[in-house]
Amino acid sequence: MILTLTLNPAVDISMTIDRLIPEHKLHCSPPRYDAGGGGINVSKAIHRLGGQSMTLFTSGGSSGLTLQELVEKEGLAYEIIGIEGLTRECFVVTETIPNQQFRFGTPGPTLSHGEAVACLAHLQTMAEPIDYLVASGSLTPGLPTDFYAQIAQFAKSRHIRLVLDTAGEPLRAALDTGVFLIKPNVGELAHLVGVDRLETDQISEAAQTLIQAGNCEVVVVSLGPRGAMLVTAEGHDFVQAPPVKKVSTVGAGDSLVGGLVYALSQGKSYAEVIRQGVACGTAATMNAGTELFHKDDADRLLNWINQQHYSLIA
Numbered sequence: 001m002i003l004t005l006t007l008n009p010a011v012d013i014s015m016t017i018d019r020l021i022p023e024h025k026l027h028c029s030p031p032r033y034d035a036g037g038g039g040i041n042v043s044k045a046i047h048r049l050g051g052q053s054m055t056l057f058t059s060g061g062s063s064g065l066t067l068q069e070l071v072e073k074e075g076l077a078y079e080i081i082g083i084e085g086l087t088r089e090c091f092v093v094t095e096t097i098p099n100q101q102f103r104f105g106t107p108g109p110t111l112s113h114g115e116a117v118a119c120l121a122h123l124q125t126m127a128e129p130i131d132y133l134v135a136s137g138s139l140t141p142g143l144p145t146d147f148y149a150q151i152a153q154f155a156k157s158r159h160i161r162l163v164l165d166t167a168g169e170p171l172r173a174a175l176d177t178g179v180f181l182i183k184p185n186v187g188e189l190a191h192l193v194g195v196d197r198l199e200t201d202q203i204s205e206a207a208q209t210l211i212q213a214g215n216c217e218v219v220v221v222s223l224g225p226r227g228a229m230l231v232t233a234e235g236h237d238f239v240q241a242p243p244v245k246k247v248s249t250v251g252a253g254d255s256l257v258g259g260l261v262y263a264l265s266q267g268k269s270y271a272e273v274i275r276q277g278v279a280c281g282t283a284a285t286m287n288a289g290t291e292l293f294h295k296d297d298a299d300r301l302l303n304w305i306n307q308q309h310y311s312l313i314a
Contacts, residue, residue: 001053001054001128001129001130001131001132002043002046002051002052002053002054002130002131002132002134002261002265003053003054003055003056003126003130003132003133003134004038004039004040004042004043004046004053004054004055004056004133004134004135004136005039005056005057005123005133005134005135005136005151006037006038006039006040006055006056006057006058006136006137007057007058007111007119007135007137007138007139007140007143007147008037008058008088008108008137008138008139008140009035009036009037009039009040009057009058009059009067009087009088009137010036010037010067010087010088010089010090010105010106010108011033011034011035011036011063011066011067011070011087011088011089011090012033012034012035012036012089012090012091012092012250012290013031013032013033013089013090013091013092013290014031014032014034014091014092014093014094014250014288014290014291015028015029015030015031015032015091015092015093015094016028016029016093016094016095016096016288017029017093017094017095017096018095018096018097019095019097020093020095020102028093032290032291033066033070034070034290034291035067035070035071035073035074036090036251036290037057037136037137038136038137038138038165038166038254038257039055039056039057039134039135039136039137040055040057040071040076041136041251041254041255041258041292042055042134042136042165042254042257042258042261043055043076043078043258044074044076044254044258044292045254045255045257045258045259045262045280045292045293046258046261046262046265047074047075047076048258048292048293048294048295048298049258049259049262049276049280049295049298050295051262051265051266052077053076053077053134054077054078054079054126054128055071055076055077055078055079056078056079056080056081056122056123056126057071057078057080057081058080058081058082058083058087058109058111058115058119058140059080059081059082059083059087060082060083060084060085060086060087060109061085061086061087062086063086063087063088063089064080064083064086064087066087067087068080079122081115081118081119081122083109083111083115084109084112084115085108085109085110085111086109087108087109088106088107088108088109089106090103090104090105090106091103091104092104092248092250092290094248094288101248101249101250103250107140107141108138108140108141109140109141109142110140110141110142111140111141111142111143112142113142115142116142116143116144116147120150120151120154123151123154124154130158130160131160131161131265132160132161132163132180132261132264132265133151133155133160133161133162133163134163134165134257134261135148135151135162135163135164135165135166136163136164136165136166136254136257137165137166138166138170139166139170145169145170145173146170146173146174147170148164148166148170148171148173148174149170149173149174149176149177151174152164152174152177152178152179153177155179155180156177156178161180161181161264162174162179162180162181163179163180163181163182163183163257163260163261164179164181164182165182165183165253165254165257167184167188171184171188171192172192175192175210175215175216176215178214178215178216179215179216180216180217180218181216181217181218181219181220181260182210182216182218182219182220183219183220183221183222183253183256183257183260184219184221184222185221185222185223185224186198186203186221186222186223189203189206189207189219189221190206192206192210193206193209193210203221203229203231203236204229204231204235204236207219207221207229207231207236208231208233211231211232211233212233217232217233218230218231218232218270219231219232220256220260220274220277222253222256222281223241225241225246226240226241227239227240227241227278228241228256228274228277228278228281229274230270230273230274232270237270237271237274239274239275239277239278239305240278240305240308241278241281241282242278242279242282242301242304242305244282244283244285244286244301245286246285246286247285247286247287247288248284248285248287248288248290248291249284249285250284250290251284251290251291251292252281252282252284252285253281254284254292255280255281255283255284255292255293256277256278256280256281256284257277258280259276259277259278259279259280259281259298260273260274260276260277262276263276263277275302275305275306276302278301278305279298279299279301279302279305280293280298281293282301283297283298283301
């Protein structure tokens with residue numbers, strides 16, 4: 001089973017306006033509502049590819065009920081961890097003249113110690129064996145910095161492959177315990193290895209230092225519009241992103257992770273895994289607001305990628 005975990009989910013609300021003008025009453029388009037948060041988005045991506053997963057997330061208040069309705073509308077299997085605080089709402093506003101996007105993220109509810117304990121307890125009582133656990137997104141206020149490290153310890157004790165997509169000290173603490181796969185961008189990777197910046201030809205070596213230290217087995221480095229690089233102990237594989245007209249980058253990283261995990265669950269090679277991930281991540285940028293990718297777009301882009309010539313450097 002693939003299980004995704006979202007500790008700080010959101011109801012994502014997106015809309016368009018002609019221009020953002022201070023102190024003016026602005027008339028927006030009808031809003032679009034989507035279930036958001038890293039793990040939920042990953043489950044949405046897996047579902048769109050024809051795969052199955054269980055998504056586990058915190059939920060509280062009226063906005064939490066809205067989130068549950070949106071998850072059900074997506075056709076996802078899910079379980080919730082009830083909390084007292086209100087599930088957060090986040091906003092994406094796109095100016096049509098000129099085409100600029102503004103993203104407003106809120107911090108989310110503060111979880112109590114008891115609610116933090118309940119999150120871990122829920123994981124430990126999942127009935128079906130977990131093959132891949134995808135923990136994605138920021139920690140909600142109230143959770144300790146080492147919370148993902150605690151999840152990593154749980155995964156290690158159950159021989160579960162933990163895919164962790166987060167940043168900062170929560171990521172560093174989890175790496176001290178050890179995870180299966182991480183997905184930093186270049187800046188985050190530089191921070192993890194203690195340097196100010198990395199050039200393209202330094203990325204693989206930097207990722208290898210984490211792998212050789214036992215922090216993880218796989219590093220997927222997001223390179224934005226350039227594509228992504230997958231690094232293992234055996235070598236690395238760079239995949240160029242197909243050229244598309246970018247509309248929105250919201251959910252592109254989660255779509256990349258969803259593609260990766262789906263391909264892994266299908267027993268694909270690492271070369272196939274990174275190609276699927278890049279196809280999904282790129283396809284997500286073709287859609288407005290907080291919508292993810294369409295499968296037809298991802299399939300077409302994967303075909304484009306497969307027609308290119310890449311080499312795995314061992």
